[in-house]
Amino acid sequence: MLTIKNLHAEVDGKQILKGINLEIKKGEMHAIMGPNGSGKSSLSSVLAGRENYTVTQGEVIFEGKNLLDMSPEDRAREGLFLAFQYPVEIPGVSNLHFLKTALNEIRAYHSLPAMESKEFLKLTKEKQQLVDFNANLMNRSLNEGFSGGEKKRNEVFQLAMLDPKLAILDETDSGLDIDALRIVAAGVNKLRSADKAFMVITHYQRLLEYIVPDFVHVLYNGQIVKTGTKELALELEEKGYDWLKEEVHQKESV
């Protein structure tokens, strides 16, 4: 579904990604871990097409298409979804109105007619129950006055509504207490399916107790330095990142 080859990117002239290689197939759950500043969130920004990141080398193929050639909105319409680490607030725009606009833009891209209000409301209700999202938040202005946890849960609700092929969760666990974390994880688990893939970016192993990954990649200094299964996450939890950093530096000095 997603193939990243030798991806290099910079922001403000500073190299952030230094040759990422990654293959994600349908139905897979990939976890990206790594210490602060290793480039985890930059990777999600580059994939989603944030303007201030410049790709200097490499390619990304998403469902057979060159992802890097597309505008951010077309990437979204092709089925790439980013759950933001810091979701923005948009005053005066209701959550539902925003979602309906988004959904119908995506449908229009695929030559589908706009969804009828009745059908939309039905879908809303269904998904809201699926991911256990507070119905009161749906008519409020988008993320305005939401708590940190509510914003993250809204991201998962949007993920359920827009039904993408590939979902990238950028530190969705940060700032969540244990109950909220469980609810968010349960929502994500319900959305897992054979034709969907997930890339979960996290700093801590904690989230991976609830969302069990097929693969764990460790990002350090703009490169994936280690790939393993969920056991790797446990090892990191136990030993921290320092042993990996040392390993990397030893290789470099050889």
Added chain:
Amino acid sequence: MRNSNEIIDDIANREYEFGFTTDIEMEMAPVGLNEETIRFISAKKEEPQWMLEWRLKGFQAFKKMQFPKWQHFEMPELDLQKLSYYAAPKKKKQLNSLDEVDPELLATFEKLGIPINEQKALAGVAVDVVFDSVSVATTFKEKLHELGIIFCSFGEAVRTHPDLVKKYLGTVVPHSDNIFAALNAAVFSDGSFVYIPKGVRCPMELSTYFRINAENTGQFERTLIIADDDSYVSYLEGCTAPKRDENQLHAAVVELVAMERAEIKYSTVQNWYPGDKDGNGGIYNFVTKRGICKGNSSKISWTQVETGSAITWKYPSVILQGDDAEGEFYSVAVTRNKQIADTGTKIYHLGRNTRSRIISKGISAGHSDNTYRGLVQVGPRAANARNFTQCDSLLIGDRCGAHTFPYIESRNSTATVEHEATTSKIGEDQIFYLNQRGIETEKAVALIVNGYAQEVLNQLPMEFAVEARKLLSITLEGSVG
């Protein structure tokens, strides 16, 4: 991917959508402004002597006045001697229904998106159409007549209800109020007149569409609305004008009078031609609008959505004379290209326990300049007066300007006056967030701007709100900063 500059250029190059002209034979006054012109207009309109005398009084005042200098923009050179002050469609006869109206005229309104017939049937809107000075047809008159409501052209009111006109004309905006009001007093062409009798709640929105069509004519309408004790009326005013290279002057006067416990809600969606991207042409919208809450517990509410005109310069105001009276001002002013808006409100708290609320949302894009100027004045008798003002500016791009000039004068220590102001830019983060959900940048901006203006748009009657939303989206499509 398109960058911000490209998108900004894009809106800058967008064509004015209502820039067509209509070929209808016009009867024009000779060019120039003098006593002769005024007598000509008055004679054409078959006015009584008192009306002519009032006009001449206005002209005398006008001659003694100078253009103001306090505005936050460079005053364009106005040669008032080069204008023609009267233009009327030639074949004039009494019309009984819309079917008798010149088809080309109706076609114009179709293009403007005002299907009058449809509006009549669906929305229950009575439309008094003002086309270059002369009111062409008035619908729904019958129904309003049954309730004793008078809704007609100003000219007709002068003939049929001279006592009412004489009693209230110039009582809110005197003939010598300011130079443009004085000019209007001297040469006003036509306009609307509304009288709601005691205890009557007007069952439909009253609406007038103004349109400037003929070249080199200024439009000087005059609107007078009187809501008698315990009555209610909601009045809508919408404007578009064809595209011309020359500037056109629009100097209207609106007077509102609310008696005991009466309420007047006045809504405007102004989309006059704004000029091209280099600032050539466009309407100078220099309008004096003022209402007086004469009676106790009366209420006047102004709502305006201003997207057009080369220069918008006006301060719809409320004089809160009665005790417990209430004044409101809700405004969205959008400027782009080289447009200028210097607008706001003036609220005079004279009575006890008077309240006012001002919500102003300025949106500037391109090289435009958007100023909020407001005065809240509390008089010595206005015990417990309360005012709340919120004025927000939204900037799109980095070449536009937003300014706020709030004036507060309080002569009563029990008064509470609050002023809040914010300035923000449409954030790249907001745009990116919406992009990431599949919404393209143009739509994203429209969504954000509509959300920003929500509080004001909510004040508009339903049909008008839909139109205003569309207008905001069209006006600002795709502007990112």
